[in-house]
Amino acid sequence: MSKEKIAELGMTNEELFSFVDHDNLESEKITAPRYSYWQSVFRVFFKKKINIVILTLLFIIIVFAYIYPMIYHYDPFANLNRPELKHLNPSKAISVMGLSIHSILGTGAAGQSTFDAIWNGSRISISLAFVCAAINMTIGVLIGAVWGFSKKVDIFMTEVYNILGNVPYVLFISVMVMLFSASFWTMVFALTITGWLGIAYFIRTQVVIIRDREYNLASKCLGTSTIKIAIKNILPFMTSVIVTLLASEIPSYISYEVFLSYIGMGLSDMSLGKLIYSAESSMVTPGWEFEFWSPVAISSIITVVLYVVGQNLGDASDPRTHM
């Protein structure tokens, strides 16, 4: 290219090619774009606008379930002596109690605010779900990993799985509830005593699939220890699977708690399930339907939000989406 042509382009000297010296030290370095796993996870996660909306909803739910009861102390029997407050639908409640956050969902059988009752119940249900998920996932992933790696453990655990998996879950829970009382920690115990088995089995299958892949075989041939293979080669691969599993586990505990309460084996506290169970008769009473549908709707919203956040986080934590 002639000098005139370059002048026509109007480029500065910095923009043009120039000679550089050969650097022995620099040529030894391998350069690649900086890659941080978790940064990429969040970058992919927040790229979807729907996730911001869902996260906001999750934030609101957490605020109402955990911070709101701290500010406003809820007493279900505060209005017991005021019969005029019983079983009001929202419009009546607003006209009797005035427009406030307590009256927007009406009142229940004891004159209590449905809105407050729901968030009080949500706190119990969400806590139960998180505690159970944390325990089951930890135990399940650890045991599942060992189960997948060791052939001896596999034979034994498959037998255990076949036996325990066939004992009706309801039976386990009801025996636990009868042995102790229907308290929060009993429920956690009942839901976790065999709950980890399913997760462990799932993880085991995943481990078995990845275990014998070529890159692990190569690792093994190069003398990497099994523990190092598990932590460095397989665990990163499993992150998205674990997060996705967690996403369906947490809502499932809330659903399960609702189910157990409905069949009369639930918590003694007024959890979401207990609220739905105790308001069941209201569903067929004209004018009282709101008492039933509000906890049903809120519990559905909570579970859907938790599920979607988890699923999308699971998608984002899959390294294949980071490109």
Place this chain on the structure above:
Amino acid sequence: MTKYLLKRLLHGLFSVVAVVALVMMLIYSLMDRNLIFANDPQYTKLNNNIKKIYQYQQWKSYGYIEYDNYDDFISRLHSAGEISDSDYETAKKLGRDATKDSATTKKYVQMFTDYYDDLGWDVTRLNAISYGGNRIASGGDPKLVASRDIPLLKRLWDYFTGLVKIDDINYASEISGERGLTFTLHDPLYNGSFSPAIIGNGTEHKYLLYLDSQFPYIHQNIIQIKLGTSYSVKKGVDVFDNITTRQGSYVMKEVTFPTGLTEMSADDLHTAKYIKGSQNATSINSARFVDDYTNVDTYKSSMSRIGFSFVIGIISVIIAYLIGIPVGVIMARKKDKLIDKIGTVYVIFIIAVPSLAYIFLFKAIGGKLGLPTTFITERLTTTMYILPIISLSLPSIASLMRWLRRYMIDQMNSDYVKFARSGGLTENEIFTKHILKNAAIPIIHGIPGSILGSLTGAIITERVYVVPGAGNLLTTAINSYDNGVIVGITLFYAMLSIISIILGDILMATVDPRISYTTKSR
């Protein structure tokens, strides 16, 4: 293959035994056995020793313990003729405590104690409880009892040996005529028209094999399955009978009884069972029957528990496959298009929302549309089935859609798909002939499970729509501490789940020749 299946079956049987053992341990050892008295009005009325005796009796009925008391022991000896009338009268009377027994009583108390000590039972003497001087408080009479917890192994052994009962001709204790089986071509119940039957004399059932107009037309009473006797759910009835006998209102028709008496009745004379001395026990029986085979079942208008559960379950399974598979295929083909997104929203809704919530939602919607929302066994209409079927098929459709879509998308990047495409096959051909066939294999594995699973019934759906099905039996039994029913139902569930896994494996190997369970040389 046969050898492999046999091995799997044996393995399954072992699991079933272990499951039953575990459940027995849970309910008989771990659970507080005093809970059965929590809602017992009888228990609160009783006092002192009588209360303790009542406790023992109830525990025996619920299957926790083996129990005997001195009074029954003595009267058994008496009726066996091992104790004279005069001795019996004195031996019956226990002293206020062990030191106050008469000599005769002491002898028999010793006999009782020795007998049960040898068996390893606990013998307990409950001394008289008196108030004031010599007056015995109400229910405070002295008692002597022996009891022990049934050991798990004995319990298991008894349970599994009693599982299948074969009728034999020495069942009835007193019988007129000769014991034996007779084959007749002309069932006496049909007034001499052709109808083959095997009739037993001395057996528990009168008719061991017979034909009638009810499905499946040929019936047998030779082999009876005994899953466990109920105590509180349906007293004295076996779980198997409980879920398989018909329900609803009586179907009356003209029945000619063995004596020749003809009247309107719902009795099904083919089900006649032996009860000792029952022919002359009531005037009705003596007018109707010529022997002690008087215990008959009745014709009822509607299906059994398991029948209702199965009809609702199987229809919803069929609907689920009919809808779920095509929609799953379309979702995979139109990945990331509108239809896929709508389907995904539906799947998320069903997975995340508590099942109770959407069942009630659909009940409310159905009610607004004018569909009946409760089951009335007496006045059954087809429309009553619609809502339960819908609410049962909703989650199955969602899970079929979800998994089929997943499997198909996983297959879409395979080499054989690229090859087929480069070979010039149309997308339709690729999807229906290649991808679907490969993606459907894990789905096919689940088919036997979903069919057999519909026998167990659905807890929430049946509760919400008041369906008289089998789904609620387990929860009802747990709530009323009916241990026999709990064990029986658990065995039933475990058997079904093991059979469905094995059937699934067979089916999978049948449709996919690449799958083989026997190691053969390649």
